[in-house]
Amino acid sequence: MKNQEVSKLLQHLATLLEIKGESRFRVVAYQEAARRIENWPEPIEEVWAKGDIRKIPGIGESIASKIEEFLSTGKLSYLEELNREIPLELIDLTEVPGVGPKLARLLYEQLGIKNISDLEKALAEKKLRNLPRLGVKSEEKIARGLAMMKRQSGRMLLGQVFPIVEEMIAYLRDTTGVQLISPAGSVRRMKETIGDIDILAASAQAEKIMDSFISFPRVKEIIAKGSTKSSVALEEGVQIDLRVVEKKSFGAALQYFTGSKEHNVKLREIALKKKLKVNEYGVFRLADEKRIGGEKEEDIYQILGMEWIPPELRENQGEVELALEKRLPRLVDFSDIKGDLHVHSNWSDGVASIEEMAKAAHKRGYQYLAICDHSQSLAVASGLTPAEIAQRKKEIDRWNDENQELVLLNGVEANILSDGLLDLPDEELKKLEIVVAGLHSGLSQVQEKIMARLEAAMKNPLVQVISHPTGRIINKRDAYQVEVDRLLQIAALTNTYLELNSQPERLDLRDIDARRGKEKFGLKMVISTDAHDPKSLDYIRYGVAQARRAWLGPEDVLNTLDLKQLKECLALKQKKHN
Ligand code: DGT
Ligand code: CA
Ligand code: CA
Numbered sequence: 001m002k003n004q005e006v007s008k009l010l011q012h013l014a015t016l017l018e019i020k021g022e023s024r025f026r027v028v029a030y031q032e033a034a035r036r037i038e039n040w041p042e043p044i045e046e047v048w049a050k051g052d053i054r055k056i057p058g059i060g061e062s063i064a065s066k067i068e069e070f071l072s073t074g075k076l077s078y079l080e081e082l083n084r085e086i087p088l089e090l091i092d093l094t095e096v097p098g099v100g101p102k103l104a105r106l107l108y109e110q111l112g113i114k115n116i117s118d119l120e121k122a123l124a125e126k127k128l129r130n131l132p133r134l135g136v137k138s139e140e141k142i143a144r145g146l147a148m149m150k151r152q153s154g155r156m157l158l159g160q161v162f163p164i165v166e167e168m169i170a171y172l173r174d175t176t177g178v179q180l181i182s183p184a185g186s187v188r189r190m191k192e193t194i195g196d197i198d199i200l201a202a203s204a205q206a207e208k209i210m211d212s213f214i215s216f217p218r219v220k221e222i223i224a225k226g227s228t229k230s231s232v233a234l235e236e237g238v239q240i241d242l243r244v245v246e247k248k249s250f251g252a253a254l255q256y257f258t259g260s261k262e263h264n265v266k267l268r269e270i271a272l273k274k275k276l277k278v279n280e281y282g283v284f285r286l287a288d289e290k291r292i293g294g295e296k297e298e299d300i301y302q303i304l305g306m307e308w309i310p311p312e313l314r315e316n317q318g319e320v321e322l323a324l325e326k327r328l329p330r331l332v333d334f335s336d337i338k339g340d341l342h343v344h345s346n347w348s349d350g351v352a353s354i355e356e357m358a359k360a361a362h363k364r365g366y367q368y369l370a371i372c373d374h375s376q377s378l379a380v381a382s383g384l385t386p387a388e389i390a391q392r393k394k395e396i397d398r399w400n401d402e403n404q405e406l407v408l409l410n411g412v413e414a415n416i417l418s419d420g421l422l423d424l425p426d427e428e429l430k431k432l433e434i435v436v437a438g439l440h441s442g443l444s445q446v447q448e449k450i451m452a453r454l455e456a457a458m459k460n461p462l463v464q465v466i467s468h469p470t471g472r473i474i475n476k477r478d479a480y481q482v483e484v485d486r487l488l489q490i491a492a493l494t495n496t497y498l499e500l501n502s503q504p505e506r507l508d509l510r511d512i513d514a515r516r517g518k519e520k521f522g523l524k525m526v527i528s529t530d531a532h533d534p535k536s537l538d539y540i541r542y543g544v545a546q547a548r549r550a551w552l553g554p555e556d557v558l559n560t561l562d563l564k565q566l567k568e569c570l571a572l573k574q575k576k577h578n
Helices: 003-020 024-039 044-049 061-073 077-085 101-111 116-124 136-152 158-176 206-214 247-258 261-273 297-303 319-324 354-363 386-402 447-459 484-493 511-521 534-549 563-577
Strands: 180-184 197-202 219-225 229-234 239-245 276-279 282-285 291-293 339-343 368-374 407-415 434-438 497-501 525-528
Touching (some): 003 061, 003 077, 024 061, 044 061, 158 180, 158 206, 158 534, 197 247, 206 229, 206 239, 239 247, 247 282, 247 297, 261 276, 282 297, 339 354, 339 407, 339 534, 447 484, 511 525
Parallel strands (some): 197 239, 497 525
Antiparallel strands (some): 229 239, 276 282
């Protein structure tokens, strides 16, 4: 399905129009169309074949005809037209953190900068600081943005990679009948970013699997093909390594190739002390080289006298020692999650109605869903006024009257303003069942100010959750100037829950901070998706993985409680601190 591709094209057009300085109205029309199509449930080619593109809300005549031209010819004459006015490469410049469309245009007009390497050169020659409205500070900010982009380029988000892994494994199962197959490497450990994908299979017919692997439809390049290991690069820009081993050593190979390297090194040390050797073929006695296990991954850990260690913990951060003492914690799991406490509807900037979101949550087996639209200060996200929140409540009440199985909670994601006040007065917050508050503006303030704002919000007895607490966007934007330990401590002291935001590019709090929050301060957290459409409710699995990498159990996570206990916990802060 070409929805992603078409959506990206429209997004590019929006950026180009913005660089050109076209009206806000046209730019937003393209952005909106891009978002619609990305989330549209049917393949866009099929919608087109039925002649129904104009029936998608938000798609007018001019955009529809461009989509049709692109789908029928694979090209777009409008792009060529635009290219005569501005170089299309300028889009790449806007990917640099700190460089928006307006700045890209300025850089081009004033300094002839067309692409990243031009920008690097100009930065090295300190040319940016003399441009109108820039200066040394902006120049440094752009240099930092570029450095971050280069440092992290090549690592894709788990959320981009995971669906590809699932698709590849299903494809190999279908085409070859292989039964023993699993992700390995950082994907199996569910790291937030992935260097390359590792997949492991066991079969006596390695040839057949390798043939099928390199014939996967979106293979762009065959990097290596052998009988036990092959590598391909996909159109998405990610590399996949596939290894095929004998069934009798599948467990040992899975353990070895899951890593991490540091975890494996530690395991081999333990093995040596027990006069054993562990490698990708099995566990062996050093004395006589006799193989004593390796078919199942559990064998390896058991022979070494340990509990089996969940892959998310395998970073040599204390998990091996605890496994030896058989004291590993029980980690939170998707099946523990009873609801999502931060989603948006089309009352603000979501794309689905409250009812559509509720149905999708019900389908996932949830007991509750908190509708937390943006509030009034966020005009760009159609934030709600108190009057609109009151209107919206009628729709929430109607659902709750007519449906018993999934309960909707009436909430907001309030904006913490530059002075620390929220953009809704307390008497409005009091009417809500859950108040999530987050920073959405004034993000480049100094640490003292950022902390004062977060502190003020956490000390408000009406605020239960802080959304995306540090504000980092992976590969794009560093965290705000947050003093993380103080944030964790004050959250714990004020009975405020910090969010583990499950959006693949956020995953905020980070795993190590969440772990410290629990261990040092006894902090409780909420795993939320911040979904703006029904499909994104599935991001919860990345949030749960994040929580597992943070060593959290169900008791550390608010939304593992059933509805009654949840409501009690949400009311607690108001009782304690008022
Ligand atoms: P990535 O790809 O950068 O996201 O991270 P990984 O962990 O997937 O690393 P990768 O793909 O280089 O290797 C996959 C696994 O194979 C790794 O987690 C552990 C194992 N491995 C690779 N090289 C070595 C090594 O030199 N020593 C040991 N003990 N294990 C290795
Ligand atoms: Ca890897
Ligand atoms: Ca690899």
